[in-house]
Amino acid sequence: MLFMKTTTLNLLSPDTMYRALCDRDSEYEGQFFVGVKTTGIFCRPTCPARKPKADNVDFYRTALDALSAGFRPCKRCHPLEVFGVAPEWLRDLLEQVESEPNRRWTDTELRTCNIEPSRVRRWFKQHHGMTFHAYLRTRRLANAMGQISTGNSDTIGAALANGYESISGFREAFKNWFGQPPTKSRFAAQPILMNRILTPLGPMVVAATDANICLLEFADRRMLETQLTRVQKIYQTVFAPGTNDLISQLELELKEYFAGDRTGFSVSYSAPGSEFQTRVWDRLSKIPYGETISYAQLASEIGRPAAQRAVGRANGDNRFAILIPCHRVIRSDGTLSGYGGGLWRKQWLLNHELESSKPAAA
Ligand SMILES: [Zn+2]
Structure with a gap:
């Protein structure tokens, strides 16, 4: 096994977590996962299964950490399904955020609702990669962008309607998010919508126009910024946080893929690139689920047997993790070699593909 990630620091003591596990305390849902060493399976704190002895458990901060340590998800409590789902204590707040997106929340107001601000901060950091306040700001910006690009509002109207007290405040927020000020021409082209999709392997960033998905990458990938810049250059427009039918479709297809119920994707995507990249990416997209080929084989199949390194580079430049399955290319000796999203992924x-494509035991 090539799993290399180690358990991250946990703020709760092992005693507290073990007690929560024995009590099936839903207060701790989402705060830790437990790996059972004797069975190789990991669970949520509230799993209905018989509780293991304290000596036989390892605690993990996230489902991802438990996976990385080599544990399989429990079939009774489905620990992967809760990944990203809001815990009970947060639901009211999230509902209020949805119904009153322009409301600003102070720590005092959160405490009035019996919610500990630091807990909210931690949850948003973990699930959205940003603080609660940054999340609220992004939402307001997304609303404003949506109204401007659909022609329902001008810049000033959209700014004021979405809780910005002044046009300069909106410009500042826009600049902070997009790295450049809002101009008329930037709104002329439809913005590329950007969102996060939570997966068992961590959050992914997706970008899409109305016609095509134009990027899907793991959020922590170092090359993400470079890739976003490339997409922006190709489409000559800005990114706006938001979602559309294609993003929802991709989210659903990914969910099925991770559940082992889907072996190919039907969502439409567009991958403009050089002639060489296009050849490599086309060939990549034809590698069947559950199978691998070598860089050498790929190079020779596209008629460039000496271009193994260039093939490797084109693999690295693939902007569609999983969708264009560059993870299915390995070295001729069977070792994995590089992967933009990390070797452990x-x-x-x-x-995952190998196990899901095995015929079910009779
Ligand atoms: Zn379980």
């Missing part, structure tokens, strides 16, 4: 994806 490549290993996980290959294992």
Whole structure:
């Protein structure tokens, strides 16, 4: 096994977590996961299964950490399904945010609702990669962008309607998010919508126009920024947080893929690139689920047997993790070699596909 990630620091003591586990305390849902060493399975704190002895458990901060340590998800409590789902204590707040997106929340107001601000901060950091306040700001910006690009409002109207006290405040927020000020021409082209999709392997960033998905990457990938810049250049427009039918479709297809119920994707995507990249990406997209080929094989199949390194680079430039399955290319000697999303993810994806494509035992 090539899993290399280690358990991250946990703020709760093992005693507290073990007690929560024995009590099936839903207060701790989402705060930790437990790996059972004797069975190799990991669970949510509230799993209905018989509780293991304290000596036989390992605690993990996230489902991802438990996966990375080599544990399989429990079939009774489905620990992967809760990944990203809001815990009970947060639901009211999230509903209020949805119904009153322009409301600003102070820590005092959160405490009045019996919610500990630091807990909210931690949850948003973990699930959206940003603080609660940054999340609220992004939402307001998304609303404003939506109204401007659909022609329902001008810049000033959209700014004021979405809780910005002044046009300069809106401009500042816009600049902070997009790295450039809002101009008329930037709104002329439809913005590329950007969102996060939570997966068992961590959050992914998706970008889409109305016609095509134009990027899907793991959020922590170092090259993400470079890739976003490339997409922006190709489409000559800005990114706006938001969602559309294609993003929803991709989210659903990914969910099925991770559940082992889907072996190919039907969502439409567009991957403009150089002639060489296009050849490599086309060939990549034809590698069947659960199978691998080598860089050498790929190079020779596209008629450039000496171009193994260039093939490797084109693989790295693929902007569609999982969708264009560059994880299915390995070295001729069977070792994994590089993967933009991290080797442990490549290993996980290959294992997952291999296991899901085995015929079910009679
Ligand atoms: Zn369980």
